[in-house]
Amino acid sequence: MYNSEKAESNISSAALINALRQFLPDESVLFEQEDLKPYECDGLSAYQAVPLAVAIPDSIKQLKAILSVCYENDVPVVARGAGTGLSGGALPHENGVLLSLAKFNQILSIDEENMCAVVQPGVRNLAISEAVQDYGLFYAPDPSSQIACSIGGNVAENAGGVHCLKYGLTVHNIIKLKVITIDGDELTIGCDAFDSPGYDLLALLTGSEGMLAIITEITVKLLPVPALAKVMMASFDDIAVAGQAVSDVIARGIIPAGLELMDNAALRAADDFIQAGYPPDAAAILLCEIDGSIEEVDDQLQLAEKILKQAGATEIQIAKDEAQRMQFWAGRKAAFPAVGRLSPDYYCMDGTIPRHQIASVLNRISELSDEYGQTVVNVFHAGDGNLHPLILFDANNEGELERTEELGGKILDYCVEVGGTITGEHGVGIEKINQMCGQFNSSEITQFHNIKIAFDEKQLLNPGKNIPTLQRCAEFGAMHVHHGELPFPELERF
Numbered sequence: 001m002y003n004s005e006k007a008e009s010n011i012s013s014a015a016l017i018n019a020l021r022q023f024l025p026d027e028s029v030l031f032e033q034e035d036l037k038p039y040e041c042d043g044l045s046a047y048q049a050v051p052l053a054v055a056i057p058d059s060i061k062q063l064k065a066i067l068s069v070c071y072e073n074d075v076p077v078v079a080r081g082a083g084t085g086l087s088g089g090a091l092p093h094e095n096g097v098l099l100s101l102a103k104f105n106q107i108l109s110i111d112e113e114n115m116c117a118v119v120q121p122g123v124r125n126l127a128i129s130e131a132v133q134d135y136g137l138f139y140a141p142d143p144s145s146q147i148a149c150s151i152g153g154n155v156a157e158n159a160g161g162v163h164c165l166k167y168g169l170t171v172h173n174i175i176k177l178k179v180i181t182i183d184g185d186e187l188t189i190g191c192d193a194f195d196s197p198g199y200d201l202l203a204l205l206t207g208s209e210g211m212l213a214i215i216t217e218i219t220v221k222l223l224p225v226p227a228l229a230k231v232m233m234a235s236f237d238d239i240a241v242a243g244q245a246v247s248d249v250i251a252r253g254i255i256p257a258g259l260e261l262m263d264n265a266a267l268r269a270a271d272d273f274i275q276a277g278y279p280p281d282a283a284a285i286l287l288c289e290i291d292g293s294i295e296e297v298d299d300q301l302q303l304a305e306k307i308l309k310q311a312g313a314t315e316i317q318i319a320k321d322e323a324q325r326m327q328f329w330a331g332r333k334a335a336f337p338a339v340g341r342l343s344p345d346y347y348c349m350d351g352t353i354p355r356h357q358i359a360s361v362l363n364r365i366s367e368l369s370d371e372y373g374q375t376v377v378n379v380f381h382a383g384d385g386n387l388h389p390l391i392l393f394d395a396n397n398e399g400e401l402e403r404t405e406e407l408g409g410k411i412l413d414y415c416v417e418v419g420g421t422i423t424g425e426h427g428v429g430i431e432k433i434n435q436m437c438g439q440f441n442s443s444e445i446t447q448f449h450n451i452k453i454a455f456d457e458k459q460l461l462n463p464g465k466n467i468p469t470l471q472r473c474a475e476f477g478a479m480h481v482h483h484g485e486l487p488f489p490e491l492e493r494f
């Protein structure tokens with residue numbers, strides 16, 4: 001069970017529900033246990049908490065009224081998009097309101113000429129590309145969860161995906177946000193032009209994990225659908241060799257529209273699940289997609305094939321038609337649920353490392369997997385150096401979750417050691433909050449808190465997530481040590 005570190009509300013649960021029902025229809029305020037249960041976790045189901053109420057507004061007026069009740073009564077508010085997050089970001093607060101943005105699901109306008117669209121936060125990621133395909137446009141960031149996850153959740157997590165190597169993360173593909181702060185201020189961040197003056201609050205809000213404001217409208221950039229896209233599957237008999245090949249391709253000036261790595265366990269699981277046509281005996285495969293004009297694609301594909309062979313690929317297969325291309329990608333997109341069939345539970349990590357370290361980190365993961373006697377499956381955005389080790393475990397066995405978390409922590413520590421970060425795209429949430437203490441020093445964490453307080457003085461938005469308290473870091477014993485000086489030496493270590 002999750003226990004937050006902050007927030008004591010000054011209203012009873014009955015009074016809170018009553019206050020919400022003053023301006024929300026009955027079906028938009030959930031408070032019975034059986035109605036609250038479906039909201040008790042996000043994609044990180046190891047952590048669960050039931051909120052006092054779930055509020056599901058369908059207008060800005062209702063949304064502001066909910067925030068006002070919570071602000072006046074010191075009630076924590078956790079925003080929720082589609083709940084597909086993997087770091088516990090949308091995990092409810094047990095003394096708070098879970099604010100669902102599900103009814104903000106309209107595409108408000110499509111501007112073909114300026115290649116952008118204005119959408120509400122509850123719109124599904126894939127629905128944007130579907131809505132603009134007749135104009136020959138698409139929205140580039142494509143998380144593997146794109147059939148379900150919301151664009152509001154994508155902004156709050158700065159989501160990535162297969163396309164992000166070439167086209168950038170969410171932050172590179174939005175130009176303007178409308179947000180509402182906990183005390184009811186409506187802010188427009190960014191603008192319709194290429195650049196806007198002042199601090200880059202658009203970047204600050206992107207990836208802020210529901211801690212600074214509620215995102216109510218997003219202007220996304222759209223791109224022309226490339227004339228041609230082709231995917232090549234390269235097989236390897238050693239995963240570390242496949243990892244090194246990733247750097248080799250990019251170092252030669254090719255920026256694939258996707259460069260994904262799957263190890264043997266991942267590719268077998270995906271193949272069993274949706275028959276993607278993967279070679280079952282390969283130690284690893286790389287899916288390398290090139291898009292652009294017909295000439296560009298053919299040239300770059302030939303060069304990439306040569307580089308991959310030189311790097312040690314044992315077999316190369318170029319998808320013969322669009323159907324086979326989609327089949328190769330379907331296997332990759334279904335890899336997470338496919339791995340879910342291998343064991344009762346898995347824990348999805350999300351470290352990012354400099355590309356040239358992929359081989360070394362994969363070797364270290366393999367050593368740790370042996371040491372802990374736990375299978376780790378690798379399927380990830382290799383071109384971005386964004387690893388997703390999936391640690392298999394069974395939460396029914398006592399102590400196994402804790403052991404898994406420890407193993408995951410060691411993988412993330414190693415990512416930081418080689419110059420990487422503890423998260424690439426899934427966010428910190430509750431899952432990686434302790435690792436933040438190792439990634440940042442106390443001055444840096446203090447600046448994060450200052451920013452939080454500038455937006456949310458009462459610390460009501462998503463408390464206990466994303467940014468650890470200094471006390472927590474001291475207790476965790478992993479506070480970043482700067483020039484050999486332990487910060488806060490007076491604090492007792494437990």
Ligand SMILES: Cc1cc2nc3c(=O)[nH]c(=O)nc-3n(C[C@H](O)[C@H](O)[C@H](O)COP(=O)(O)OP(=O)(O)OC[C@H]3O[C@@H](n4cnc5c(N)ncnc54)[C@H](O)[C@@H]3O)c2cc1C
Nearest residue numbers: 081082083084085089144150152153156159160210215425
């Ligand atoms: C099978 C699977 C595959 C995945 N693949 C990828 C991948 O390839 N790339 C990737 O980046 N992620 C991936 N994810 C993780 C997840 O889908 C993303 O993090 C996604 O952006 C979450 O969107 P959501 O709508 O589900 O947000 P939620 O899980 O509901 O919320 C995520 C965070 O955003 C906040 N939030 C949500 N809406 C708002 C809002 N309107 N205003 C303010 N804060 C808000 C929440 O408070 C929470 O902190 C995957 C998840 C699954 C289950």
